[in-house]
Amino acid sequence: MASPRTRGLFYPPGGGRITVVHHALGGQAMFESELGQVAQTITHHFLAHGLPEAPAVEWVPLPFAGTWGAATSVCLKAAAAFARREQGGGPVPVLAQNLAEAITASLSLPPVFIRAEAVRGYINLHFDTQRYAQAVIETVLRNAENFGRGAPKGERVMVEYVQPNTHHSFHIGHLRNAVLGEALARLVQFAGFETIRASYPGDIGLGVIRCVWGYQKLHAGQEPVGVMERGRWLAQIYTEATALLEEKPGQTPAEHEQRLRFEAEVKEIYRLWDAGDPQVRELWRRTRQWSLDELAAILQMLDIHIEVFFYESEVDEPSKVIVDDLIARGIADDERSSGGPVIVRVDEKLGLKNDTYRTAVILRSDGTSLYLTKDLALAKTKFEQYAVDRSIYVVDVRQSLHFQQVFKILELWGFPQAAKCYHLAHEIVTLPEGTMSARKGRVVYFQDVADEAVRRVEAIVAEKNPDLAGPQRQAVARAVGLGALRYAMLSVDNVKQITFDWESALSFDGQAAPYIQYAHVRAAGILARVPGAPATTWAEHDLHPAEVNLIDAVARFPGEVQRSAQDYKPLHMANYAYALAKAFSDFYQQCPVLQAEPVTQAARLALVSAAKQVLHTSLGLLGIQAPDSM
RNA sequence: GCCCCCGUAGCUCAAAGGAUAGAGCGGCUGACUUCGAAUCAGUAGGCUGGGGGUUCGAGUCCCUCCGGGGGCACCA
Secondary structure, eight states, X not given: OOOTTOOOOOOOTTSSOOOOOOOOOGGGGGGHHHHHHHHHHHHHHHHHTTOTTOOOOOOEEOOOSSSOEEEEOHHHHHHHHHHHHHSOSSOHHHHHHHHHHHHHHHOOOOTTEEEEEEETTEEEEEEOHHHHHHHHHHHHHHHGGGTTOOOOOSOEEEEEOOOOBTTSOOBHHHHHHHHHHHHHHHHHHHTTOEEEEEEOOBXXXXXXXXXXXXXXHHOTTOOOSSHHHHHHHHHHHHHHHHHHHSOOTTOOHHHHHHHHHHHHHHHHHHHHHHXXXXXXXXXXXXXXXXXXXHHHHHHHHTTOOOSEEOOHHHHHHHHHHHHHHHHHTTSSEEOGGGTOOEEEEHHHHHTOSSOSSOEEEEEOTTSOBOHHHHHHHHHHHHHHHSOOSEEEEEEEGGGHHHXXXXXXXXXXXXXXXXXXXXXXXXXXXXXXXXXXXXXXTBOOBHHHHHHHHHHHHHHHHHHHOTTOOHXXXXXXXXXXXXXXXXXXXXXXXXXXXXXXXHHHHTOOSSSSHHHHHHHHHHHHHHHHTSOSSOOOSOOOOOOOHHHHHHHHHHHTHHHHHHHHHXXXXXXXXXXXXXXXXXXXXXXXXXXXXXXXXXXXXXXXXXXXXXXXXXXXXXXXXXXXXXXXOO
């Protein structure tokens, strides 16, 4: 069974995206003001030579080849503009190169740059290596866990994720959603936005009522012991119930009759629920709580702390008020007098010829509300009651049309923040044998995968690190096992399906969380052997290429934070964390620290300390723990 | 029929419109008396689905075709 927010297509980007102020140039943000100075000089040069159409100077990192620098393609752009204006001023690349050469020759560089050169139309600036290394390392160590944290943006963002149905059980599809939403929330928050985490459990609807019916019919009065067991049991009842309610080929007339009778019973329960019948409500409330208890336990295990829970059952009433207003304003058509529902002909209202947003039903003919109706009310609540500036819905891709309709109807309604709503669509998790289906009982539950992950890691720890035992081993096994699972979900782009299979989901080698955690462990291992407080200053020495590489990786972190938050892409951070770990592993292999000469040792200890910090922070943003040993 | 997404190494996937398209897994060859080998180094593997276009510059943007997936009135 699809969870309430488990379907649809892609909302065109731009809607609620965070505006890019300017590209933080990775670690080169270190020399931001100096780069700004040079940019000004370049612009002046253009003006002085009658090239007013030259675009703004943007710095990109110099293709990394062992030293650092920044480059700008502004001459290429200016040359292209010039060629368009003058027609036949020569080939653009030649023109650009000439321009770049003239400009670099005339630049007077601030001391952090050692030289400027013109290459293939680019202006390349090279940084003073030692000053750069020092700036990076000392900045990291001075700021510690706050290194990379963005300045407050003065904007409040709500991230809605974790929307499982009650009366079902949390499966790995839900896990992808939860893990993605949590990483996004952490990134957005760290990037400088005030962040509210919201969850929207589907605690009412036909699926829920079917389960309640099944419970009453088949298991009245029963209750298994244990939070997880109870939750899972409800999911089984749901499967059991749907089997009885489903039309099957080759049914006898008697079976058919029975099925119709059952369906009528389900409808009656739904009616009673709607009417507030105390008995039905009580049964619903009790079973619902079992699911919510299970959810709480899982969120705890995932270190997800939701601040606001919205329940479908609670936005039911307010949503009907909106429907009345939509009818009053002529946006919605009330067809109930002729036995129809209340609808919004979205395309017609927008004057579109093709079927794009289609016609949306916002109220059943019997006057009960729908999923769509509730989302209209929910959007309003988010902005008005929680005063958010932006609202992100992390929901799987099958519900894209649903959200397009929600946002468009809000827009038609005149709701000003409709443009501030953004559906972050992600693809689903499938099984090798096909889509998961609670209805068919074909589901892989999160708890089972988590248990297996922890079991496997425990075995590996026992083998590789026998000193670690007891509760410590348990803790490490959880950190590593769940980390691997999380990373497997985050290191694939949202638009790609994940086919779940045990081996790749629980992969501990290569590009996987344990690899990154291991790098952190190694860094911790080195630092643990040094008595006293770790060094906080850089020491000038000849840099090994692996050191240069690692410093570069460390320096990129703040930029990656901003980029991940702006693009709503935890994937960027997942890739970055791996790249950083790889740079560290390479460094570890090639550069002895404890055996190095005193000056080199001091510098490398500072570097190890900085790298450890950033590994820790980036894993943390992904919701993955970084233990000191494993 | 209409709307949307995806096609990149054998497989799974990366890649701010920028300089020579990168990783992992799998294959092959090497490196533990060393700060932990859950590691590292090397090697092989590609007309980025096809064709047009925009641009100084396209895996990335536009058009078109092919292939795969998803969604389309009273489910959530």
